[in-house]
Amino acid sequence: MGNLSFTRELRLLTPAHFSYVFSDAIPAPSKHVTILARKNTDNKHPRLGITIAKNRVRKAHDRNRLKRIIRESFRHHQHFLPNVDIIVIGKSNLDTLSNKEFNVLLNTLWKKLKKRCEN
Numbered sequence: 001m002g003n004l005s006f007t008r009e010l011r012l013l014t015p016a017h018f019s020y021v022f023s024d025a026i027p028a029p030s031k032h033v034t035i036l037a038r039k040n041t042d043n044k045h046p047r048l049g050i051t052i053a054k055n056r057v058r059k060a061h062d063r064n065r066l067k068r069i070i071r072e073s074f075r076h077h078q079h080f081l082p083n084v085d086i087i088v089i090g091k092s093n094l095d096t097l098s099n100k101e102f103n104v105l106l107n108t109l110w111k112k113l114k115k116r117c118e119n
Contacts, residue, residue, distance in 0.1 A: 006075045012049030012085055021049070021085045028113040032094045032102075035109050037084040037117055046081040048074045052090035062095040069099060073106040081110065082117045 012018055025036035040047065050067050057063045070088050097105065 004075055004078075006048075006071055009043070010045060010047055010074075010078065012047050012087065017047070017085065018049055018051075018087060021087050025087070026084075026113070026116050028109050028116060030105060030109060032091050032097060032105060033109065034089045034091065035113050036087045036089065037113055039117065040083055040085045044083060046074075046078055046083060047085045049085070049087045050090075051087060052094070056090050056092050057095045059095070063090075065099075066090060066094060066102065069102050070106065073103060073110070077107075077110045081114055084113075084117050086113070 012021070021036055021038045023038075025038050028035040028037070048071070050070050052063045052066055054063070057066065074086070094102075
């Protein structure tokens with residue numbers, strides 16, 4: 001299966017990286033989360049960026065919990081995803097999901113994203 005770490009090379013770090021994805025993204029939406037992706041040509045692996053606004057999820061510990069779950073899910077699915085830059089955008093009421101419900105939702109969205117990016 002390979003290395004399951006989440007190193008610096010697997011992250012979108014600069015505003016330019018985020019702007020690149022936002023400019024021409026392939027969406028995988030749901031009620032609680034939208035995942036945007038765009039093929040990257042520079043890297044041989046997918047990269048992840050996360051945005052969960054304070055006005056969507058009020059409490060910092062909830063935002064941090066959700067980000068941890070997203071990173072962990074990405075870490076386990078990174079070898080099955082195509083070479084794309086991915087941004088996960090949290091929507092309102094995301095903090096109402098339990099960890100298990102959120103993981104199931106993310107698993108579904110990773111599959112949907114993979115299918116859309118391969119076409």
